[in-house]
Amino acid sequence: MDKVVIARIILAAISVFALYIIQCIIYRKFGLRNITYERWIGSPDAFEGDCVQMIERVSNKKLLPVPYLQVDSLIDPGLKFERKVKVDVKYDQYMNSMFNLFPYTRITRRHTIKCIKRGCYDFDNATLIAGDILGFEVNREDIKFNSRLLVFPRIIPVDRIPFPSHNYIGNVSVKRWIVEDPFMVSGVREYRYGDPLNRINWNATAKAGNLQVHKQDYSADPEFMIYLNYEISDDMWDVVTDMDAIETGISYAASIAQYAIENGIKTGFACNGANRDNPREWVKYPPEGGSAQLYRIMECLAGLTSKRSVSFSAVLKEDADAGMTGMDIIIIAAYISDKAYEQIDILKMLGNSVEIIWLESKRGDQ
Numbered sequence: 306m307d308k309v310v311i312a313r314i315i316l317a318a319i320s321v322f323a324l325y326i327i328q329c330i331i332y333r334k335f336g337l338r339n340i341t342y343e344r345w346i347g348s349p350d351a352f353e354g355d356c357v358q359m360i361e362r363v364s365n366k367k368l369l370p371v372p373y374l375q376v377d378s379l380i381d382p383g384l385k386f387e388r389k390v391k392v393d394v395k396y397d398q399y400m401n402s403m404f405n406l407f408p409y410t411r412i413t414r415r416h417t418i419k420c421i422k423r424g425c426y427d428f429d430n431a432t433l434i435a436g437d438i439l440g441f442e443v444n445r446e447d448i449k450f451n452s453r454l455l456v457f458p459r460i461i462p463v464d465r466i467p468f469p470s471h472n473y474i475g476n477v478s479v480k481r482w483i484v485e486d487p488f489m490v491s492g493v494r495e496y497r498y499g500d501p502l503n504r505i506n507w508n509a510t511a512k513a514g515n516l517q518v519h520k521q522d523y524s525a526d527p528e529f530m531i532y533l534n535y536e537i538s539d540d541m542w543d544v545v546t547d548m549d550a551i552e553t554g555i556s557y558a559a560s561i562a563q564y565a566i567e568n569g570i571k572t573g574f575a576c577n578g579a580n581r582d583n584p585r586e587w588v589k590y591p592p593e594g595g596s597a598q599l600y601r602i603m604e605c606l607a608g609l610t611s612k613r614s615v616s617f618s619a620v621l622k623e624d625a626d627a628g629m630t631g632m633d634i635i636i637i638a639a640y641i642s643d644k645a646y647e648q649i650d651i652l653k654m655l656g657n658s659v660e661i662i663w664l665e666s667k668r669g670d671q
Contacts, residue, residue: 325439331369333443336435339366340406342376344428346454347415350607353423353459353556356387359416365406373436376402383422383456420456423555425581425608428452455607458552458559466557469660493517493630493656508654509630519656528592528631529565532620533558533576534638534645535613537666543579543612547639550666551578551611554637557662559606561635566599574602577620579612587614592632617641621648630656639666 340363347358365371380386380400404412429451435444493509496516509517533554537547545551558574565572573592580588588605590598617638625648634657636649641661649659 325437329437329441329443332371332435332437335367335369336371336437336444337433337446340364340371340374340433340435341366342431342433342448344378344431344450345452346428349453350455350457350603351420352457353420355456356417356419357454359418359428361402361414361416362411363404363406364411366409368408370408371404371406371435372438373440374404374406375434375436376400376404376431377434378428378431381424381426383420383424384426384454385419385421387417387419420454423456423458423552423607426454426456428454455604457603457607458556460563461556461560463560463564466560467662469662493519506656509656512651512654513628529570529572529633530592530624530635531558531561531572531574532617532634532636532638533574533578534617534636534641535576535578536617536638536640536642538640539642541613543614545578545611545613547666548611550639550664554639554662554664555606555609557637557664559603562602563599566594566596569594572598572602574605575620575624576605576609577613577615577617578609579614580605581608581610584610584612585614587620589620616644618644618648621645621652625651625655628655632657634659636661637664638662639664 342364343360343362345360347360351357361376363374363376378400380398382398386400402414406412430447430449433446433448434442437443493506494517495513496505496518504518506517506519533551535545535551537545537550558576562572562574571592571594573590575587575589577587580586588609590601590605629652632652634652636659638661641649653659
């Protein structure tokens with residue numbers, strides 16, 4: 306081969322290599338400059354089984370094109386992508402979005418996500434990876450943003466919930482008479498002059514130390530309290546050993562709360578499960594009505610983790626020690642300890658009605 310040809314080939318190779326090195330340096334220094342990436346959820350909340358939109362928006366605010374931009378982030382397996390257009394989801398956990406950005410270009414993509422599991426999902430970080438002309442990585446940058454999706458528990462018809470008596474919710478006092486109804490007892494109160502002796506509540510009197518009488522029902526709003534017990538057995542530690550049973554209980558609690566509040570019943574909720582944002586504290590919402598109260602309860606249920614915060618007996622004891630009375634109580638549990646039963650008896654003595662919905666558990670003893 307002619308020496309001139311060889312020299313030209315070598316020179317061309319050196320030139321190509323030099324150009325490659327130059328573009329590597331350029332993209333290493335300027336590839337991610339003036340690149341903005343945003344991500345948010347179309348709706349901040351949804352129910353289990355619903356689909357939501359996740360929106361991505363990336364902008365290249367410079368003259369230099371970015372031939373290859375990859376966005377890596379961790380996605381909880383409780384969320385499933387329905388379509389994967391220029392998105393690669395590995396092991397149902399790792400999301401990789403690929404973009405080709407021309408100068409001064411903005412690209413917006415919408416992804417449909419199905420909410421497979423109840424939970425609180427944070428989309429708070431991602432990694433931007435810039436590639437050169439040949440697609441080799443030359444630079445990366447971690448970014449943070451604040452986006453959260455609450456997935457509420459699945460709502461089921463209340464007639465499919467195994468209440469201890471038929472149509473228990475229907476028997477909770479939704480409609481009240483304007484005057485006292487002597488056949489409907491809603492709690493206890495202190496004895497007042499003129500009260501008939503046949504209204505004295507002797508159990509409540511023994512505990513309070515002074516005369517207590519049955520409080521007859523009025524047209525006032527009824528109050529309803531839902532308790533969810535995270536305990537599966539007496540020897541259970543902080544981590545729940547049968548989360549499937551608890552998930553069923555969470556769905557029951559959500560369904561009952563929605564039904565009761567939508568029917569005008571002031572409803573509260575308490576649970577000894579740990580909340581995602583406050584893992585060392587148990588949760589309690591005193592009975593209230595309205596959509597704001599329902600949202601608070603749903604938000605709480607979405608944020609419950611798989612850990613117990615305190616014993617269930619401690620939750621009941623706080624309300625018993627406070628002298629709670631006149632409350633319709635539903636307890637959802639796979640297991641109730643002897644100490645918890647003691648507090649239930651005290652609550653009954655105080656004039657509260659208590660019913661238990663049992664959850665089927667592979668490990669619990671009812």
